[in-house]
Amino acid sequence: MEGGSFIRDHVLSWPNVAAMVLVYIVTISIYRLTLHPLARIPGPKLAAITRYYEVYYDVLRNGQYTFKIAEMHKKYGPIIRISPHELHVIDPAFFEKLYRQDGRWDKYDWSYRAFSAPGSAICSGPHDIHKARRAALNPFFSKARVGTQQEMMDRSIIILRERLSEFAATGGTVDLGAATSACTRDIACEFLMDKAYENLRKEDFSVQITNMLQQGGSVWRITKHVPWFGPLMRSISPSIMTKIADDGTTAFLSYVQESEQDTKNLLKDAASSSNPSTSRTIVHEIYNSKLPTPEKQYKRVADEVFTITGAGFETTASALRLIIYHIYANPPILAKLREELAPLAASSSAADGLPAYPDLKLRSLEQSQYLTCIIMEGMRLSPALGSRMARIAPDRDIFYGDDNVRIPAGTPVGMTTILMHTDKSIYPDPLSFVPERWMHLEKRRQLEKTYAPFSKGTRNCLGMQYAPFPSLFFLLFSHHSILFSG
Numbered sequence: 001m002e003g004g005s006f007i008r009d010h011v012l013s014w015p016n017v018a019a020m021v022l023v024y025i026v027t028i029s030i031y032r033l034t035l036h037p038l039a040r041i042p043g044p045k046l047a048a049i050t051r052y053y054e055v056y057y058d059v060l061r062n063g064q065y066t067f068k069i070a071e072m073h074k075k076y077g078p079i080i081r082i083s084p085h086e087l088h089v090i091d092p093a094f095f096e097k098l099y100r101q102d103g104r105w106d107k108y109d110w111s112y113r114a115f116s117a118p119g120s121a122i123c124s125g126p127h128d129i130h131k132a133r134r135a136a137l138n139p140f141f142s143k144a145r146v147g148t149q150q151e152m153m154d155r156s157i158i159i160l161r162e163r164l165s166e167f168a169a170t171g172g173t174v175d176l177g178a179a180t181s182a183c184t185r186d187i188a189c190e191f192l193m194d195k196a197y198e199n200l201r202k203e204d205f206s207v208q209i210t211n212m213l214q215q216g217g218s219v220w221r222i223t224k225h226v227p228w229f230g231p232l233m234r235s236i237s238p239s240i241m242t243k244i245a246d247d248g249t250t251a252f253l254s255y256v257q258e259s260e261q262d263t264k265n266l267l268k269d270a271a272s273s274s275n276p277s278t279s280r281t282i283v284h285e286i287y288n289s290k291l292p293t294p295e296k297q298y299k300r301v302a303d304e305v306f307t308i309t310g311a312g313f314e315t316t317a318s319a320l321r322l323i324i325y326h327i328y329a330n331p332p333i334l335a336k337l338r339e340e341l342a343p344l345a346a347s348s349s350a351a352d353g354l355p356a357y358p359d360l361k362l363r364s365l366e367q368s369q370y371l372t373c374i375i376m377e378g379m380r381l382s383p384a385l386g387s388r389m390a391r392i393a394p395d396r397d398i399f400y401g402d403d404n405v406r407i408p409a410g411t412p413v414g415m416t417t418i419l420m421h422t423d424k425s426i427y428p429d430p431l432s433f434v435p436e437r438w439m440h441l442e443k444r445r446q447l448e449k450t451y452a453p454f455s456k457g458t459r460n461c462l463g464m465q466y467a468p469f470p471s472l473f474f475l476l477f478s479h480h481s482i483l484f485s486g
């Protein structure tokens with residue numbers, strides 16, 4: 001007893017605890033600045049000491065760390081230390097070294113754990129776990145299989161056309177952002193889950209779901225630094241959440257609940273299916289794969305569905321929005337595009353006065369040179385992730401630049417696509433929308449070495465064959481005239 005009260009009254013007194021915390025902070029700061037394996041790499045001292053440096057820019061200043069990193073490179077050079085544990089590089093020549101198909105590449109658990117979906121391929125840290133999970137998904141996303149889905153995509157695109165025509169007929173204003181988002185969601189859900197969620201048919205295109213998805217980045221940024229925040233949000237029972245949340249969150253939660261129930265039903269269906277050779281949904285594909293049984297349990301599969309649908313929704317929609325805006329804001333680009341598409345429109349029958357889009361072959365759209373340049377330029381300015389994508393070589397040191405700066409095995413090191421895509425030494429006047437950059441084929445081949453809207457290497461985008469761009473553009477640009485307001 002006496003010993004206990006001595007410890008309480010003397011050792012654990014407030015001044016002593018404060019002094020111990022201070023000694024800990026000073027010791028760890030000195031270690032990180034002097035003896036730590038990354039101590040030689042330049043960067044702000046505060047960033048090398050603590051992650052709260054990043055918290056300030058990303059949480060308190062709402063996602064500004066990417067731009068702060070760009071500033072830091074101007075001061076400290078092409079390779080910098082952006083946190084006690086992580087490096088960042090801004091040199092395009094390094095891209096091919098970091099995002100590769102050969103070798104073992106882990107993801108940085110710290111940043112992907114914040115998506116609160118540890119069972120998914122996209123959030124799998126270790127190379128081998130990711131490889132097995134991705135192998136199970138690959139057949140579903142093959143070009144051949146995606147090709148068979150054209151009719152399904154056409155259906156959604158026709159609904160979009162009908163809805164836009166209704167607005168056009170009344171001279172009304174349409175929230176084109178919400179409409180394109182609804183279209184990409186409907187297509188992705190039907191492709192992945194074989195179910196029509198019909199966001200396109202909703203009066204307001206389920207705009208609340210779009211709004212919620214766009215806020216996902218803030219939750220992710222907070223959860224990186226406050227690990228319990230995301231899981232806490234996901235653990236609150238939907239019945240409680242709907243009582244305290246606003247309309248947008250409620251709409252989003254009911255979508256999540258519906259998707260979770262669908263995943264359960266599809267798992268049951270896959271388990272009782274007599275023909276495991278055909279996988280009509282992503283859930284069937286996983287269930288019929290060679291993955292071991294624990295990988296086919298509901299929780300793991302639900303993480304996969306949640307992240308793959310998430311990966312397919314706003315990425316595609318935001319690229320579409322950006323491209324649509326630039327085309328209508330630049331009449332000469334629109335005129336040139338229409339000129340290119342005109343023969344295709346003329347060759348299709350027009351029963352209702354609109355171009356009969358479904359008669360068109362996707363291939364003729366893909367071969368439209370100017371349309372391709374427009375899509376490439378849009379994807380340059382709209383890569384899916386606005387932040388760095390760190391990779392880790394777990395089993396070997398890697399080296400940067402002519403000076404062979406050593407990056408020790410196990411160190412997370414990232415590059416940021418949007419910074420590379422707006423590097424003015426590669427793209428003169430980088431923030432302008434100039435499809436002509438891509439017209440010259442030899443120059444395009446050169447640019448493509450460091451052009452990576454879908455990332456590159458072992459963790460590149462699985463859905464890249466699938467983004468329904470050409471068809472949508474034909475519809476939007478060959479027929480409609482859109483004026484932006486507000």
Ligand code: HEM
Pocket residue numbers: 121122123134188307308309311312313315316319382383384385389453454455458459460461462463464466467
């Ligand atoms: C314009 C549209 C899209 C863009 C720009 C895009 C971009 C990306 C990028 C940059 C990554 C790498 C992420 C990382 O390193 O963490 C990625 C991964 C992924 N994307 Fe996409 N994506 C698009 C559309 C889609 C669609 C439509 C789907 C599916 C329906 C999809 C499914 C995935 C999946 C499953 C991964 C994870 C791959 C893995 O970790 O092995 N994406 N995407």
